[in-house]
Amino acid sequence: MSRVTIKSIANDLGISHMTVSRALSNSPKVQKETRDAIQKRARELGYVKSAVAMVMRGEAPRIVGLLLPNIVNEFYARFANDMATTCELHSQQLIIHLTNDDVAIEQQALDRLQEVQATSVVMVPAPRSSDQGAPIAGSMRIIELIRQGGDTDKNPAILVEDGPAIRAAVLHLAQEGHKDIAYIGANRELSSGRTRLEAFLDGAKQAGLEIPQSMIQTGPPSFAMGRARAKGIIDAGQATAILCGGFEISNGALSAVIEKTTASERTISFIGYGDPSFYAWIDSGVSTIQVPVTELAHCAVEMITSSDQQQSRRASFSARLVIR
Amino acid sequence: MSRVTIKSIANDLGISHMTVSRALSNSPKVQKETRDAIQKRARELGYVKSAVAMVMRGEAPRIVGLLLPNIVNEFYARFANDMATTCELHSQQLIIHLTNDDVAIEQQALDRLQEVQATSVVMVPAPRSSDQGAPIAGSMRIIELIRQGGDTDKNPAILVEDGPAIRAAVLHLAQEGHKDIAYIGANRELSSGRTRLEAFLDGAKQAGLEIPQSMIQTGPPSFAMGRARAKGIIDAGQATAILCGGFEISNGALSAVIEKTTASERTISFIGYGDPSFYAWIDSGVSTIQVPVTELAHCAVEMITSSDQQQSRRASFSARLVIR
């Protein structure tokens, strides 16, 4: 059984497909009787208007793309969740691509989205070394989330102002008497990696702490990296506190800390990044730098749906230190 | 700047659009020289073939739909993550709709997917009372996940065989000396709600336990419901153990248990449903009924990509009791 089209309905009723078209869009230029009859028949036959044909005619496709490293990390999951919900409200369809922070996959995803003429794309840009060019997105409006991709920062972006929270975290640890505070974060390939590390160093200086290079661990922003580095830090035995600068890194490091400190008697102060719900449930609660996910998501959809061409090109939301 | 099409390229080069078409599909029926020239120009201009036009011509759209209650619960998130990754491999696009277990939203999502001619849809059917008809999906191939929707069980389905694990859980608790075991699960509107409750009662009978009605709490499969019912059970003070029969319910109940038992000195044995990574990190680990997510996701994509019309209509994967 093939697709039900206005033509097939027209044939079925022995009339012109134009009359069917008009009837289905409630045009007053068609007899009420015929109109009702046509609409009834269309419903019976299970007619659905082809979005494809509409796009071909020039109508803007109601599709927005979302590119994330993954969707298991609760921050990304919540963001995707909120975006999906809001898209539902605006009767937009959400196409999700997971890049795993890989530039090649990222580009492929963008190509696919271009093929279906997606109008807007929200993406967390993958880390790219300086010799890699900026991602090509044709005429799609792309909105960068959390990080800034490439050197071209001409795309609208939704960023997190986490400098103050990170500094506050270092100062808090220092006040608790910690002198050896380790930092695990993304490397300089990421705009967010640079700024967060800087905030950490800044905080340490304000606290009058000398941080040796060995206490500063940077790398790709992955769970595995966070876990491995945290293990290394704990095994080295010098640090008494760990501060994280990345969502995935935080979870990875936390898993290592839990394992290691359960096994031995040692304890380590831990401040994570992002605030998955279970952080409140572990031990007496994990302190962390909280990022306002829902606000970010709302902002993203707002940017997308606002047809405003010359809209604000950058939005910024403050992170907040939560001590538990 | 408008879209680059084969026609615009053809104009640019002063040739027929057919030659361009052939060149871009590497047809041997065009001079190597012209072919190379055309391909070069197309790249320069940033040409991308319109998937929309291809679908209009009759090509099957490379789009699969995924309908989930939400994407924050780690089970759904992992499933979506795995599906997205696998779709990437098959160069399919994944459109995600969140139903929040609402039948109306579910139907709307299906309509949208039909509009874009999605070929296949994987969905966790929302709970529907008997007076609601089955969801309408036109000619899309739909695969039901975890639950069976409507009374029409003629759709292919991917299910979890959790009866044995649930019975084992009850027996385990009984062996530990628990006599008052509470159960929180989905109500009878859900196929999974029915079977899980049955397994629980079955296990209780095997263990020789008398379970009063007050210890059996069913309702919509949400976080809020699990949390509220768990609170009620704990406050009532009779139960010494709680067993959950649902992903969301489990997280909700767990949150209540943690809060309540942290406040007072009481302890309650808890066995959850599903195995989000953090279950291993809470206290000394949360016991749970583990569902093989990745296998489910692989199975789903396999079902989708296999063009096999008369393929196996039902797949089933075993849940496993994990004691921590």
Place this chain on the structure above:
DNA sequence: TTGAAAGCGCTAACAT
């Protein structure tokens, strides 16, 4: 009040 034609981007099937 209804119908016919044209065009959106693309390719199979015919020309040339």
Place this chain on the structure above:
DNA sequence: ATGTTAGCGCTTTCAA
């Protein structure tokens, strides 16, 4: 080896 035509589903424009 290259060009022309037609048609996928739909609506806008023009004709009856």
